[in-house]
Amino acid sequence: MTFLQFAYRNVFRNFRNYAAFFMASFFSVFVFFIYSMLMFHPEIESGFLGEVSIAGMVVAEIILVLFSWFFIFYSMRAFLEARSKEFAILLQLGMDRNQLGKLIIIETMTIGIFSCISGIIFGYAFSKFFFMIVREILNLTALPLYLSWEPFVLTLFVYLSAFIVISTISIMFTPDIKIRNLIRGPKFVDVVATYSKRSAILGIVLILCGYSLALITTKSSIFTYTLLIPIFVTFGTYYFFTDTTLFIIDSLKNRKLFYWKRARMLAIAEQVHILRVNSRMFFIVTLVSTLAFLTVGVLSAMSSYTSQYDKLNPIGLIYKGEMDNPFETAHILSIIDELEDSGISYQMTRFTVVRQTSTYTSNPVEVFRETDINHLLFSYKYPLVSLTSGEAMFIPYSEDSIETLEEKVVETVLKENNINLTIDSVYPKMFFPTAIISSNAIIISDEDFTRLVHDFEMTPVVEPGYHLFTFDIPNWTETDKIGLGIQQMVARDYILNSEYTLPFYFENAGLNYSYILATYSLLTLVGILVVAVFLLASGSFVYFKIYANLDREKKQFDMLIKVGLSDKELKRLITRNLVIQFFLPWGLAFIHSAFAFYVVQTVLNDVMNLSIVKEVVFSFTLFAIIQVVYFYLIRWRYLSHVRG
Amino acid sequence: MPILQIQEATKVYEGKVTKRALNQLSFEVEKGEFIAIMGPSGSGKTTLLNMVSMIDTLTSGEIIFNGMKPQKLNSEELAFFRRRQLGFIFQDFNLLPTLTVEENIILPLTLDEQPIAVMEERLHHLSELLELTSILVKRPNEISGGQAQRTAIARALIHKPMLVLADEPTGNLDSNASREVLELLGKMNQDNNTTILMVTHDPIAASYCDRVIFIKDGEFFNEIYKDDRRQTFFQRILNVLSLLGGHVGDFSSIRLP
Numbered sequence: 001m002t003f004l005q006f007a008y009r010n011v012f013r014n015f016r017n018y019a020a021f022f023m024a025s026f027f028s029v030f031v032f033f034i035y036s037m038l039m040f041h042p043e044i045e046s047g048f049l050g051e052v053s054i055a056g057m058v059v060a061e062i063i064l065v066l067f068s069w070f071f072i073f074y075s076m077r078a079f080l081e082a083r084s085k086e087f088a089i090l091l092q093l094g095m096d097r098n099q100l101g102k103l104i105i106i107e108t109m110t111i112g113i114f115s116c117i118s119g120i121i122f123g124y125a126f127s128k129f130f131f132m133i134v135r136e137i138l139n140l141t142a143l144p145l146y147l148s149w150e151p152f153v154l155t156l157f158v159y160l161s162a163f164i165v166i167s168t169i170s171i172m173f174t175p176d177i178k179i180r181n182l183i184r185g186p187k188f189v190d191v192v193a194t195y196s197k198r199s200a201i202l203g204i205v206l207i208l209c210g211y212s213l214a215l216i217t218t219k220s221s222i223f224t225y226t227l228l229i230p231i232f233v234t235f236g237t238y239y240f241f242t243d244t245t246l247f248i249i250d251s252l253k254n255r256k257l258f259y260w261k262r263a264r265m266l267a268i269a270e271q272v273h274i275l276r277v278n279s280r281m282f283f284i285v286t287l288v289s290t291l292a293f294l295t296v297g298v299l300s301a302m303s304s305y306t307s308q309y310d311k312l313n314p315i316g317l318i319y320k321g322e323m324d325n326p327f328e329t330a331h332i333l334s335i336i337d338e339l340e341d342s343g344i345s346y347q348m349t350r351f352t353v354v355r356q357t358s359t360y361t362s363n364p365v366e367v368f369r370e371t372d373i374n375h376l377l378f379s380y381k382y383p384l385v386s387l388t389s390g391e392a393m394f395i396p397y398s399e400d401s402i403e404t405l406e407e408k409v410v411e412t413v414l415k416e417n418n419i420n421l422t423i424d425s426v427y428p429k430m431f432f433p434t435a436i437i438s439s440n441a442i443i444i445s446d447e448d449f450t451r452l453v454h455d456f457e458m459t460p461v462v463e464p465g466y467h468l469f470t471f472d473i474p475n476w477t478e479t480d481k482i483g484l485g486i487q488q489m490v491a492r493d494y495i496l497n498s499e500y501t502l503p504f505y506f507e508n509a510g511l512n513y514s515y516i517l518a519t520y521s522l523l524t525l526v527g528i529l530v531v532a533v534f535l536l537a538s539g540s541f542v543y544f545k546i547y548a549n550l551d552r553e554k555k556q557f558d559m560l561i562k563v564g565l566s567d568k569e570l571k572r573l574i575t576r577n578l579v580i581q582f583f584l585p586w587g588l589a590f591i592h593s594a595f596a597f598y599v600v601q602t603v604l605n606d607v608m609n610l611s612i613v614k615e616v617v618f619s620f621t622l623f624a625i626i627q628v629v630y631f632y633l634i635r636w637r638y639l640s641h642v643r644g
Numbered sequence: 645m646p647i648l649q650i651q652e653a654t655k656v657y658e659g660k661v662t663k664r665a666l667n668q669l670s671f672e673v674e675k676g677e678f679i680a681i682m683g684p685s686g687s688g689k690t691t692l693l694n695m696v697s698m699i700d701t702l703t704s705g706e707i708i709f710n711g712m713k714p715q716k717l718n719s720e721e722l723a724f725f726r727r728r729q730l731g732f733i734f735q736d737f738n739l740l741p742t743l744t745v746e747e748n749i750i751l752p753l754t755l756d757e758q759p760i761a762v763m764e765e766r767l768h769h770l771s772e773l774l775e776l777t778s779i780l781v782k783r784p785n786e787i788s789g790g791q792a793q794r795t796a797i798a799r800a801l802i803h804k805p806m807l808v809l810a811d812e813p814t815g816n817l818d819s820n821a822s823r824e825v826l827e828l829l830g831k832m833n834q835d836n837n838t839t840i841l842m843v844t845h846d847p848i849a850a851s852y853c854d855r856v857i858f859i860k861d862g863e864f865f866n867e868i869y870k871d872d873r874r875q876t877f878f879q880r881i882l883n884v885l886s887l888l889g890g891h892v893g894d895f896s897s898i899r900l901p
Contacts (some may be wrong), residue, residue, distance in 0.1 A: 098720070
């Protein structure tokens with residue numbers, strides 16, 4: 001046979017051994033291809049979402065690519081390690097390094113090409129289903145399956161070059177195989193159990209520092225801390241695995257009463273070896289898992305925000321203009337026309353808001369008329385207000401403000417018109433979105449309002465008041481097309497001028513929501529993808545490590561059975577080993593993420609009055625279940641292999 | 645000129661426990677000789693074989709093949725040397741499980757990128773000689789130990805090497821298969837003038853050889869040449885072995901129940 005045939009037969013006859021490597025590559029290609037299909041879809045490309053989401057998806061693709069490269073590289077290395085004996089025999093028979101390199105490249109490219117092609121084929125077959133899901137999430141009318149050369153070429157290019165590069169690098173980094181060790185088998189496994197006590201303590205200290213910083217982070221300090229906490233925790237985790245764990249085990253060893261008991265001595269001694277050899281892998285798995293959890297958390301936050309959006313923005317359309325806004329009539333009429341044309345029912349309220357100076361604070365206050373407010377409240381079916389002359393009510397500017405203002409009683413005078421007011425209550429619900437009106441806004445009775453003849457003292461530098469048109473629309477999610485012209489004028493002014501110059505302002509909650517929803521949905525897609533890749537990767541790292549050492553472990557257990565280890569003890573030993581390998585890094589990642597979420601929750605609570613606790617708990621539970629299932633799966637395979 | 649010359653070969657393993665594996669060992673091998681290296685476990689037999697096949701390097705001393713010093717070869721030349729000049733037979737066969745018997749046999753030629761015609765012709769010749777024709781398409785996990793070792797021998801011979809090294813070739817075989825393998829090696833040696841250097845602790849295996857060199861603790865201990873009858877040679881071998889004394893642990897199964 002020729003050399004090429006030899007390489008080819010190696011791959012195809014021995015497929016079970018190559019399976020893990022193949023599956024890793026196949027899955028990466030599959031996911032990447034489906035995502036590319038989505039990215040290059042003409043609907044998405046030309047959609048109104050525009051560059052923002054495309055950029056997001058491109059970033060996700062890049063992350064995916066980098067990750068899958070790393071992932072493929074790692075699985076290849078584990079795979080080559082598992083074949084060391086075979087390589088040793090070939091070297092002994094007279095294969096030179098170049099040929100070994102050629103062999104590895106041919107084999108890798110064969111598997112690579114095969115997995116690329118199958119990944120693409122399966123990806124294309126599955127795309128239709130995927131598009132259906134995306135269509136549901138993004139609320140699009142249709143997302144048809146399309147055929148274009150772009151995703152195919154991109155996927156092939158990215159992954160074939162990945163395989164070429166990775167196989168070349170793998171060869172360069174192939175450890176110098178010592179033939180004599182491999183053919184006769186090493187007599188003793190080199191167990192280097194050294195660690196540095198200082199690093200051990202440093203590890204714990206760094207992690208605890210990171211955690212404490214997380215606990216005391218507030219909205220203001222978040223930016224400095226966001227940099228420090230990950231650095232502390234990362235280094236801490238590294239030292240934790242390389243040194244602290246060994247330190248703990250060593251102290252356990254010193255207590256002979258604990259140590260020299262039945263199979264415990266064996267278990268603990270074995271732990272030293274496992275921890276030593278796998279410390280770097282544990283570190284990587286922990287980091288990767290933490291990233292996965294954090295991604296899920298961010299998604300949860302967004303989902304929470306999205307679902308609470310309507311509570312925070314109860315009004316469908318808002319038009320705010322200066323008192324002498326020349327466009328007012330035209331704009332309002334056009335909005336009404338568009339609403340009528342679209343057949344959307346609405347309830348319009350017109351407010352004339354007057355600014356006055358309150359002697360209590362010496363600051364301006366926005367004054368609303370009772371009847372206007374009641375008109376709006378009526379459309380909400382909220383309880384109406386009833387004020388007597390001289391009485392006033394706070395308008396809440398946030399959920400928290402309702403509580404703070406509840407007990408507050410203020411005696412003040414509207415300076416310009418000398419109106420005495422007692423503000424002794426706050427409206428118990430929010431009916432204006434946060435940014436539209438000032439945080440200093442009150443409702444006064446109609447009689448007092450008519451007495452507001454003199455303008456605000458700082459006119460004409462500051463406007464004496466404004467007109468506010470609110471459109472309460474029950475189906476506000478459908479209003480995203482209304483007032484687009486006005487919206488664009490507003491947007492353009494914001495972008496082009498450093499200060500807002502237009503005499504009017506328009507906000508379309510439905511449109512904003514649709515943007516947010518779309519972004520959120522895409523981010524969810526991205527996020528789920530990224531999380532899936534992370535989880536898969538971290539699980540696979542563990543799997544490959546175990547797989548590479550399986551034969552040696554089997555020999556060792558055979559020997560132990562001869563020495564007198566019972567089957568039950570064997571099972572317990574293996575379970576304990578696996579538990580450490582799986583749940584130590586994941587457990588640590590959980591704890592890291594918990595603290596990270598605490599930070600996020602605190603900040604969100606401050607800024608947006610949002611709670612993500614429920615979602616985080618849910619996703620953590622889901623993760624835990626997945627990991628436990630995976631653990632049992634691997635344990636089952638491991639036991640069946642070791643028992644023969 | 646002797647095909648292999650070992651001159652003052654010394655190997656010291658440094659490390660936590662320093663071990664002097666070979667101590668100024670010297671001997672020569674002429675072309676066409678069938679030599680056995682015998683000694684108890686730990687005497688340095690395997691180390692010596694590792695040195696000769698260039699898996700490991702000597703601390704001092706020289707190994708000379710046909711006037712050439714393989715220590716001077718770089719890794720690529722070494723690979724060529726292995727696939728063209730050396731044949732190796734392992735105790736545990738070391739066949740590649742993914743290849744069939746015939747593919748295992750022609751593997752050295754494949755690595756050397758020889759033409760297919762050459763491969764087929766030699767394969768045909770050797771498989772007849774070693775009675776492997778019926779199992780050529782089988783996989784290593786489907787054949788018996790004796791068949792596997794015969795395959796390994798064919799693999800060691802297919803490229804017509806200058807020297808064949810065998811590391812306890814009968815170690816994993818029953819007495820029948822052992823006998824087959826040893827007679828085969830003897831035949832190769834006689835008919836084709838193949839030079840064979842066999843490391844063994846089994847006196848029966850050694851009795852098939854022309855010459856037996858005894859090593860103890862890495863040093864040359866004794867050597868004896870064969871005579872007309874294998875049985876008397878066998879007896880003389882046992883005598884030397886009993887002289888090795890002390891920690892001789894390898895008794896042949898003939899003498900013990």
